[in-house]
Amino acid sequence: MACIMMELWWKLSVCFFCYQVVSGRVKREGHYVAAVYEHQSILSPNPTALVDRQSALELMGRNLDIYEQQVAAAAGQGAQIIVFPEDGIHGFNFTRRSIYPYLDLVLHLHSVKWNPCREPYLFNDTEVLQRLSCMALKNKIFLVANLGTKQPCEHIDPHCPSDGRYQFNTNVVFNDYGMLVATYRKSNLYFEYAFDAPPEADYILFDTPFAGKFGMFTCFDILFFEPAVNLVRQYNVKQVVYPTAWMNQLPLLSAVEFQQAFATAFNINILAANIHHPTLGMTGSGIYTPLKSFIYHNMESYGGKLIVAEIPVITPDYKTNLESNKIFRENLYHSYTMFTSTSMDDQVCYKEGQEALCRVSEKGNEESSPIFYAEMMYDNFTFVPVQENKGELKVCANTLCCYLNYQRAVLTDELYALGVFDGLHTVHGTYYVQACALVKCGGLCFSTCGQEVTDATALIDFQLWANMSTPYIFPLLLTSGITLDFADHMGWKNNHYFISKNRTSSGLLTAALYGRWYEKD
Structure with missing residues (x-):
């Protein structure tokens, strides 16, 4: 009887150390479950019109209602982090004046610890932040979203706009307790006349208990050295969250094509959430690793799409391990699990080894x-x-x-x-x-x-x-x-x-x- 009990204890111990249960699903050690949502945003019929704050909140609230549903759905599939797209809450094509009622107040301070869900009274004009914070808290999930923000400035600041405020295209990150843990202001604006670029590029990292440090940047940033490439190189970032509102341009710059190329080139994971507006050429989201991609590209139909996948945590020595571990490489394909059904619109791709042979072309x-x-x-x-x-x-x-x-x-x-x-x-x-x-x-x-x-x-x-x-x-x-x-x-x-x-x-x-x-x- 004692031998049977010891054997049972050993088996349970092995299972305990190799696996963790996440929201009813089994997650393997060294892996995490990520989600991205391609959102068909509800847009203002006239984005250049001047409206009051209440009207702006009503429109944004309709998009946030959808976010709330998708956060719950992702958490139900075991996701530990979810990423939403650029411009998903307020939309686009605003002027500097017309977007103002849609902006939340975000003081870009690294030292302030704030839970908007639990402490809504600390700052005015933070209704969107409060809702996002509560979604993260309620579902015990890290949440990354993009919104418009405002920040007052003094005219003694040489960069301060003439109206006395900065307006930023901003990513915010909430941890699984609803704390605001990171903000990032987009540097490389793509004809976004409603927003200001920050005086200096942000290099933003945030910590997670399941995958270590993440970096982040937004949309057009991916084509430039500052801050995207420098962030990955200088801080040795191996996981990136990437909200985008990308218009596909073939044959070299479709969204999923370049998102995967960036992940492959730098040997990193990218969680990329795009907006979904096929009439504007906007679609293409995915969860990318250097060896496998879970993607969505659909120019034919409308509506949002949630992608949830389990992927390995990439560590700083990932490339060395990959090249030296033949068994790991041969079994790599089987180490991934996708929690959404695979169809023509959900493609799963992977590659094998990286050894090389290149011969110079002879004249012919x-x-x-x-x-x-x-x-x-x-x-x-x-x-x-x-x-x-x-x-x-x-x-x-x-x-x-x-x-x-x-x-x-x-x-x-x-x-x-x-x-x-x-x-x-x-x-x-x-x-x-x-x-x-x-x-x-x-x-x-x-x-x-x-x-x-x-x-x-x-x-x-x-x-x-x-x-x-x-x-x-x-x-x-x-x-x-x-x-x-x-x-x-x-x-x-x-x-x-x-x-x-x-x-x-x-x-x-x-x-x-x-x-x-x-x-x-």
Whole structure:
């Protein structure tokens, strides 16, 4: 009897140390459950009209009612943190004056500990913060949301606007007790005339008991060194929350495509929540790890979407462990659990190893390929067509040369082209890009290369590499229906950066190296 009891105690102890029960679900050690919500926000019919605070609260309250439902649903699936999108509560297209009634007061103070749900009397004009705080407290969950905020300033402040207040596009974080633990003010505004950029970029971290430190930034910030890249590098951040209101732009900057590329490039987890307005080209959210992505992209239907997934905690030595632990790598796919049903709109993607082989192209049929020029992403790309069933191609612009070794695994009559751009992008933002891209063209004429395309049938085995001048390279691999795939191999070899893939999971839309040369912005 004593032996039986000892055996039972041992089994229970093993289970206790390996697993934790979270909201009725079993969560494995070294993992956490995250949620993001793609929200179709209820918008003001006339955002430039001047309204009073009560009217603004009524509109925002309708969006917060939906948030409240989704927080409860996520917590019910074991989520420990939930992220909501940029502009989800108040909407967009305001003027500086018309947005004012929608702004909560947030004093950007790191030393103040405040629970808006339990202490609503401390500050005026904090009704939205109070509701968000109560959602976090009631459901025992970390909550990340984006809202408009105001902060008074004195004219002795050289940056203080003439109306005596700052207006910020702000992310707020509440812990599972409803405490306001972090605020972040967006630095890189995207034609947001209602808001001010902070005088200095915020570098914001917050601690969690389940995954350590998280960093955060917002939407357009992801394309710039400050603060997004510098935050990840300087503070060695491995988990990022990312509210966004992203308008998709194919073939290189669709939301899910670049969100995954950022996670892959920096070997981090990203919890990305986008707004859902298909008529404006806005969709694309996901939970991304360097090896697997849970995404939602839907331009056909309306309504919100909750994604909940269990993912591993990434630690500072994650990359070293990954490369050295073959057993971990082989079993990685089985270490994930998705708590939402998988459909055509919920894609699960993963990649294997990162060992590399890159060979320099020999002179061959690339010299006989005609060079042509076409606009892609508002930039003048230099292209060569991919005309044969297999071959080697090269195309150059300025100092950047791109090389492609390819073979069509499934033969189709679709036209593909290899394009290169090395220069300053100046439309909808100014920033320097080095891009090397294999793309499907919109038709069979060269002039259609660079157009937005969403479907493809060609399966192509390829190696793509380039003599990039920047270390900041985002590998893009987009497949038919705006789905994602991962490269088999990627990295640096002989001063070239490369990606390679044998047989994409579906028809290839884009395989690209998107480099950002921040110093030349």
